[in-house]
Amino acid sequence: MHFESAMDAQRHNNEKLNDSxxxxxxxxxxxxxxxxxxxxVYTLSIFYEVQAEICSACFGCRVLSVNENDGNLDYVISDEHNMVFKVSFVVGDVQAKCSCKYFERIGLVCRHLFVALKDLKLDRIPQHFVTTRWCKKGLNIPFCDIGDPVIENCVGKQQNEVNVNQLWADFYTCVALAEKDESRFQAFSKVIKEQKKLLSLEDKNAMPASTRKQAVIESYYGSTAPVEVTVxxxxxxxxxxxxxRIKGPKELSIEVNNRPKRLCRSCNALCNHDSRNCPLKTQD
Known part of the structure; x- marks a missing residue:
């Protein structure tokens, strides 16, 4: 119950953040x-963090020097704390790197990179600077790398389900059209029975009963049974x-003999019994 409550609270917070x-x-x-x-691109809370970096780039940072070398631009930028950082920008590949390492640590564009982007008059952040973790559509991507055969198999199964649903829709439409007329209904029923007999005969000739049962189970689960079971x-x-552990008779007798002796008031002897279970008393 506590787990379900925690999951419900997490889903509620997630839906609330998505809505905002x-x-x-x-x-x-x-x-x-x-x-x-x-x-x-970014979620609302991340937008405010990036907006602070943009405002700092516009109103708190200044370019000290710009050097061009083989299509690369090297910016030397000073921020509002008088800290100097270097931004290397490759114009052809739209690649950039800042010495503050903010993007490597957090995954967001720093104020120094925004100075370079603003100086180059770019309208959008380069795609390789957009980290999916902070985006609105971050949950829409797969969390693991799935191979192409698996994806093609899933697509084929989905298409098969669409075809089956369409066939059921056609069947019910024919039943609805034929049930109003007795002759048409009998003719349609005859065609269905003939097709059923033909498909059953082909199915029996194609595979034995055990294989048909396995095929039905595999069709129900949507996967085939592996040749070798590893899980x-x-x-x-x-x-x-x-x-x-179970103690033996010898060990039990040793434990009984190691117990401290008690004085029995019936036989007046130091032994392992008392007056209530004295052997002399039971004999009397």
């Missing part, structure tokens, strides 16, 4: 098209406390 990112229009603080593109159920864990 999709429906809320943030207030822009600069006339740059880069800021509009950031609002379209087995886990071994049953022993989770009922620490086990106790």
């Amino acid at each position: 990112s999709e429906s809320y229009i943030p207030v822009y603080k600069t006339p740059l098209s880069l800021e509009r593109h950031v609002a379209q 087995f159920p886990p071994k049953q864990a022993k989770n009922k406390g620490s086990g106790r």
Whole structure:
């Protein structure tokens, strides 16, 4: 119950954040098209963080020098804290790297890179700087790399389901059209029975009963049985406390003899019994 409550709370927070990112229009603080593109790509909370970097690039940073070398631009930029950083920008491949390592650490474009992008009059953030983790559509991508044969198999199964659904729709449409007229209904029923007999005969001739049963099960589960079984159920864990071994008669007698002697008031002897279970008392 606690797990379900935690999952429900997580789903509620996720839906709330998705709704705020999709429906809320943030207030822009600069006339740059880069800021509009950031609002379209990133979630609302990440947009505010990137917006702070854009504002700092516009109003707090300045370019100290720009050097061009074989199509590469090297910017030396000073920020509002008088810290100097170097931005290397490859114009042809639209690749850039800043010495502050903000993108490598966080995955967001830093203020120094925004200075270079603004200087080059780019309207959009380069695609390789857009990290999917911070985007609105981050949940729409697969979390694992699936091979092409698996994808093609899934697409084929989906197309098969579409064809089956279409066949059922055609069948029910024919039944609805034929049930109003007795002669048409009998003719349609005869055709269906003939096709059923023909398909059953072909199915019996094609494969034995055991194979047909396996084919039905595989069709139900949507996958084929592997030739070699490599995944087995886990071994049953022993989770009922620490086990106790069975003691032998010799060990039990040693434990009895090692017990401290008691004075029996019936036989007045130091032994392992008392007056309630004295052997002399039971004999009497």
